[in-house]
Every structure is written in structure tokens, then in C-alpha cells.
Amino acid sequence: MTVLAVPGSKSVTARALFLAAAADGVTVLRDPLLSDDTEGFAEGLTRLGYDVERSPGAWRITGRPAGPAAGHAEVFTRDAATAARFLPALAAAGHGTFRFDASAQMRRRPVAPLTEALRTLGVDLAYEGEEGHLPLRVVADGVKGGAIELDASLSSQFLTALLLLGPLTKEGLRIRVTGIVSVPYVEITLAMMRRFGVEVAREGDTFVVPPGGYRAQDYPIEPDASTASYVFAAAALAGRTATVPGLGRDALQGDLRFVDVLERMGARVETTADATTVTGTGRLSGLTVAMRDISDTMPTLAAIAPFADGPVRIEDVYNTRVKECDRLEACALNLRAQGIEVATGRDWIEIHPGTPKPVEIACHRDHRIAMSFAVAGLRTPGTTFDDPGCVKKTFPGFHAFFADLRRTWEV
Numbered sequence: 001m002t003v004l005a006v007p008g009s010k011s012v013t014a015r016a017l018f019l020a021a022a023a024d025g026v027t028v029l030r031d032p033l034l035s036d037d038t039e040g041f042a043e044g045l046t047r048l049g050y051d052v053e054r055s056p057g058a059w060r061i062t063g064r065p066a067g068p069a070a071g072h073a074e075v076f077t078r079d080a081a082t083a084a085r086f087l088p089a090l091a092a093a094g095h096g097t098f099r100f101d102a103s104a105q106m107r108r109r110p111v112a113p114l115t116e117a118l119r120t121l122g123v124d125l126a127y128e129g130e131e132g133h134l135p136l137r138v139v140a141d142g143v144k145g146g147a148i149e150l151d152a153s154l155s156s157q158f159l160t161a162l163l164l165l166g167p168l169t170k171e172g173l174r175i176r177v178t179g180i181v182s183v184p185y186v187e188i189t190l191a192m193m194r195r196f197g198v199e200v201a202r203e204g205d206t207f208v209v210p211p212g213g214y215r216a217q218d219y220p221i222e223p224d225a226s227t228a229s230y231v232f233a234a235a236a237l238a239g240r241t242a243t244v245p246g247l248g249r250d251a252l253q254g255d256l257r258f259v260d261v262l263e264r265m266g267a268r269v270e271t272t273a274d275a276t277t278v279t280g281t282g283r284l285s286g287l288t289v290a291m292r293d294i295s296d297t298m299p300t301l302a303a304i305a306p307f308a309d310g311p312v313r314i315e316d317v318y319n320t321r322v323k324e325c326d327r328l329e330a331c332a333l334n335l336r337a338q339g340i341e342v343a344t345g346r347d348w349i350e351i352h353p354g355t356p357k358p359v360e361i362a363c364h365r366d367h368r369i370a371m372s373f374a375v376a377g378l379r380t381p382g383t384t385f386d387d388p389g390c391v392k393k394t395f396p397g398f399h400a401f402f403a404d405l406r407r408t409w410e411v
Ligand SMILES: O=C(O)C1=C[C@@H](OP(=O)(O)O)[C@@H](O)[C@H](O)C1
Pocket: 010, 011, 012, 014, 082, 154, 155, 156, 157, 160, 181, 182, 185, 295, 296, 319
């Protein structure tokens, strides 16, 4: 058995940074994720005038319930959709003029359902380039609150941003959701809001967020479950046993459910109160699986799919087309380059069994494409990557971590 500690959760770190900035008091985040996305988020807070003190293993944030200290700020959110979508909502609750921009990749990704909802709430918001995309300018003067409708079927992050904003408004928010993906991420948001002192009520499709603000916390960040999917997939593929500590029965992140997919394929899974263990059994069966709830792990499954004994069909993952790249297309292109038979549709991919040829993987500047095909590379020696550095978005140490794992397992 190999025990493999993975870095902190990106999603939990991003939410904790928002909540800490908005809370009354000083919050300490224990073991936050150190990566481009979360460092970009923290830098965004600093730009907005929040006091973020970083020391090894702990970040201390002094909350400002009244909103950003800066009257003017330029925030560059890099490739991080969490920062690009959550920070404008935080800024809207304050007073000042705030400009948000991002990398070319993030500029292409949608924000309109969120930004239009903010406009409906009276926020003065202008697109500087393409409508519905960054860069954008927010002239903030507090948010009164009220009732809105939201289509979150391209991204649950629109809903998370508004839920997080709710307690900072004068009257609270009623958000009626007309479409949704990635529901487990909304559950993370609600659970963390509860930890910071806010209970959101549910009335059918409507989330009712009370006004009143957040209370500062001492908050430990759990390990990243999407990152753990690489470890679990590697164990299943290499016929080894891997335990990831810190992700047990009470974990907040839905992506831990990726182990259920591996179990259906033939791996052995054991979940305790504070760890999850996957053992590869030498068998990997084909399957059909809907991954709407856990779509960040779609590339993990797609990359190892050729090693299954039958077709692997992944359904209901349309929104993976609007992530760091069009992930359905990127997976299909790389698998085809490896000589694997693949079919795709609007929201699905089907991968047939085969022996992948070693090729240079086109990462499309997407950390998950790089890490997923690195795992599959355990069984395809000679695989190389056109942009190995793109893993820095969520796991800068991935290559060293993975090289260690290969040495330990001698694969
Ligand atoms: O809220 C979050 O932290 C996230 C939500 C998901 O996005 P979508 O809701 O856009 O699917 C996920 O893919 C992303 O990596 C992180």
C-alpha cells in the first residue's frame, strides 16, 4: 500500500478565500492549495485591498464585511474561473470601480449568466470586449438584494458566486435556478457558508440566502479530490494500492465519487472516516457512465479508457467543452493520435479498447489533459507532452510527485 498525500482543494481554497475576505474578523486557512489558480485568487484579494498574509501552511486573511478597501483596482484572474467568477461578486458588494481581466483562455469562457444576474440586482457592470466575457468593469455601490433567476447549466460557479454574495446584500437573495450542472460544487458552497455562519434555505428550485454576513473561522482545507483522481486511476491501471489521506466519508468534494466509477470498472475501493484507498485488480471493464456531477474527472477516465476490456462511454458532459479547453475534443484528438477508436457527440465521448501508441500529447494548456494522459502513460512508455508546465494551474508539483510514484511502484 502506498500512502499519497495530495495538495489542498482548489475549490475549497477559493471559497475559503472569499468567505474569509467577507467575514467579520481574522480567518486562518490551514494547508491551502498553492497553485496558479489559488495564488491568483489571493493576489486578486490583495489588489482589492484585503490583507492576505501568507506563511507556509497557513494564510491569514483579515475580513472586511463592508467590501474591498481599494476604491479602484485592476484584477487579473489568470486562468482561474473561480477567481474570474467569484471576485466580481465580492467586489459588487463594496464601493468603487473594479476592473477584471484574465488570460486569453479565461476570456473565452462564459460569465454572462452571472454578470447579467448582477445587473438585474442593480450592479453597474460593463463588458470592455466581447459581450458576456471578461474583461469587465464593475462600478460597485453595494447590493440591495432581491429575487433573481439563474441558468447555471454551463457552470455551477455562477450560482456559487451569487450564493456567496447573498449574505453581503442588504436584504438577502432569492435565487431561482432554471438549469444546473456540477451540483456537488454547490453543496460544497452551502456547507462552507454554514461553517462561516450562514444557513441557506431551499424552497424547491429556489435558494434563499439571508443577509447578515459571515463570521471568521480557523479553517482546514481538505485535499483536492479531482487531483486524487489521478492517484486512484494510476492505482487501478497499474494494479497497485494507493491511499489518499484526508479524503474520507465526510469529504466535501463530489469528485471523490470518481472512485465509484473505478469500482464499477473492477477496482477495489475502501473508504474510511478519513481516507480513501483504491486497489487495481488487473481487471478494468468498459462501462457507460454519466459524469455531469463530476466532470473534472472526465479526462481522467477518458485517458485510461483504452485499457478497459470494452467500450467506455461517458455521457452528459457538455460543459467540459467550456473549460480550460474543449475537453471532449482534446481527449478525442489525443486518443485518436494514439491510434484509439473514438466517437464523440454534443455531450458524450465513446472510447474503444486498444493499445495507445506513444505520442506527444497536445495539452491545450489544460492541466487536466496533461495529468490524465500522464497517468495513462504508466502503460504507454514514451508518452511526451507539448506543455507539461500547464499543470501549475492546480498542481505545480505534479511531475515530481508522479515520478516518485513511478519509482515506488517500479512502473
Ligand atoms: O465551483 C468550483 O470550484 C468548480 C466548479 C466546477 O465548474 P462548473 O460548475 O463550471 O462545472 C469545476 O469544474 C471547477 O473545476 C471548480
